[in-house]
Amino acid sequence: MNTIRWGSYDAHHAARDLLLEAASEMGEAGSAARQGNPMLARAIAFGAEADLLKA
Numbered sequence: 001m002n003t004i005r006w007g008s009y010d011a012h013h014a015a016r017d018l019l020l021e022a023a024s025e026m027g028e029a030g031s032a033a034r035q036g037n038p039m040l041a042r043a044i045a046f047g048a049e050a051d052l053l054k055a
Contacts, residue, residue, distance in 0.1 A: 018055040022048040 025048035033041035 015055040018051045022051040022055070025051065 025044050029041045029044040029048065032038075032044060
């Protein structure tokens with residue numbers, strides 16, 4: 001039987017949330033790039049990278 005350690009359980013969910021946020025931001029960056037706004041795309045991608053580093 002697996003026992004959940006609450007600290008690691010919370011950390012897992014926090015990391016998951018950051019990864020989901022990064023994935024969403026990468027989608028936004030792709031949309032910005034397709035709309036011809038590379039500077040906005042780059043800025044959003046940097047934010048996504050920061051989320052990935054935190055995760």
